[in-house]
Amino acid sequence: MVQTQEQQVRRRRVFYIPGYDPIHPRRYRELYRKEGAAQAAVSGYEIALKPKQAGGPYGWHVTSTQEGATVEADIEVLVWSDIVRDSMGHSIPETYLQLLRTAWAYIGTGALFRLMRLRKGPIIAALYPIFALLLQLGAALGLGAGAAFLALALLPPFSLAPLAGTVVALAIAGAVLRWFRAHDGKFFAYYLMHDYAFSARWMGANPPGLETRMTEFRGQIEQALAEDWDEVLVVGHSSGAHLAVSILADLLREDRPTGGPALAFLSLGQVVPMVSFLPHATRLRKDLRDLCQSDALSWVDVTAPGDGCAFALCDPVKVTGVAPENQRWPLVISATFTQTLSPARWKALRWRFFRLHFQYLCAFDRPRDYDYFRITAGPQTLATRFKDRPPSKSRIDRPVNRFTTVG
Structure with a gap:
């Protein structure tokens, strides 16, 4: 196959932060395997999974040939499902x-x-x-x-x-x-x-146990940034998006050596306002304000109006009311389910609300510029892939939040 463009990424490290999910993280590996194969068949590239080569206990290794280039990626699930299970009511009362x-x-x-x-x-x-x-x-x-x-x-x-x-x-x-x-x-x-x-x-604050786990996650990402990767990509899905915001904001407040891997953040189906609009979410609001100004990473936020569980096309920084004048991120774009899924596929999924909330991690039978498997296993960095992509015209960027104090 003839390489059609300069290959920026040969080795990528991906950290996936799930939402509020009590299920074992192996479900995400199986979802990636199944949906990756489906997307590869539609889009005409190759993708294969095997046991991971780096990191902690939950993850997998991907080899993919796309756009004339072969990429190796280690994908790690940052697990907090045990905290989720412990938080659930153990009785009906x-x-x-x-x-x-x-x-x-x-x-x-x-x-x-x-x-x-x-x-x-x-x-x-x-x-x-x-x-x-x-x-x-x-x-x-x-x-x-x-x-x-x-x-x-x-x-x-x-x-x-x-x-x-x-x-x-x-x-x-x-x-x-x-x-x-x-x-x-x-x-x-x-x-x-x-x-x-x-x-x-907790009125928008993080419980102590979750803060401890987030510190551990930050350490794992920080270690990867000191290793031989071309890109370190953090993916936060649903509630995992606002955890990623705080983890990355803490990380970037520290002095980071220059010349390492490109750092990228992909937020999917985010529900940030459900937390940032609460009175004690001062930490999250500060993290949103700080992260959106950073030139040390790229941040793309992907939602879709067809996802009834997400705050679709809402700029999480602006609607929270903490956007500074020099805001750079996120780039807010739509996965446009009604266009990237065929009429038959959309009809089959339209009323399956929870399944649609996971569509960002799945195959599209009419893909456009958003493709989860190109982003996580393709030869371009997140910044390059979306460098010419304008934000969605229908994004919501007016401040609405009553509580705007930061801490």
């Missing part, structure tokens, strides 16, 4: 307590009403678990009361009849609530409640 705390955090502070000015999709996603859990509670109590009424009607009158009716009602209501929780893989009410409650509990 605990989850309903999280519901009350979360509703107060967003409604009581006014953050929810500010967020409504941005995108409807993620607000509907945020309100869904509240209404779903309340509906489940109503159904449980209604069925419990109905069962108690029926039992009292069938049993002969006796002095403990009211107590027996109460026991029946509670037993039926508890069974119904347990059934809903056991089938949450279909409803996602508990999962989403835990997700939003994680940030709401």
Whole structure:
């Protein structure tokens, strides 16, 4: 194959930071393997996976031939799924307590009403678990009361009849609530409640355990920047995007030797405003303000209006209200699902909201300039690949946040 352009990257190190996900990181390896092969078949390049050669315990090695060049990439998943699992309510009453705390955090502070000015999709996603859990509670109590009424009607009158009716009602209501929780893989009410409650509990601040893990992540990225790579690429997906912002901001505040690998940041399906709009998110707001000015990295933010779980095309710095005059990043662009997916594929995925939130990591059957596998395993740096790409015209860049203090 004839090489069509200068190869900038022969060896790349990729750090992938997942969102709020309790599942084992091997799912991301299998997703990359499956979707990478599908994208390669569509786009006409080669990509293959094998066990990784560098880094910690969770990752894989990629060899890809694209655009006339062969690239080696080690991809590492920075794991915090154990923190996610520990944060989830371990009982049904605990989850309903999280519901009350979360509703107060967003409604009581006014953050929810500010967020409504941005995108409807993620607000509907945020309100869904509240209404779903309340509906489940109503159904449980209604069925419990109905069962108690029926039992009292069938049993002969006796002095403990009211107590027996109460026991029946509670037993039926508890069974119904347990059934809903056991089938949450279909409803996602508990999962989403835990997700939003994680940030709401701390009003936008990071819990100590997460801060410790983020420090570890920063050390891994810093070590890679001292090694023989052409590019170190950090990918933050969903909630992982705002973790990456803080990790990279901390990293770049330190003196970094010049002449090392190019540093790049790709944020995908970000939900930054859900955190940065809370009163105690002073650290994140400072990190957004500092990172957006840096000339030590490139930052591309990719979302899509078809993703109802993300703040699509919202400049996370500007809408948070912390953009300085010399803001450089991020470049906000759209993955345009309605154009990069064929009508048949879009029809099949359109109402699968959670699957669409992961589409950034998947194959497109009508790809344009966004291709996850070209970015992570292709011969161009992120900066070069998007150097002539203008930001999306429909991006939202007006400051909306009430809380703009930094710390």
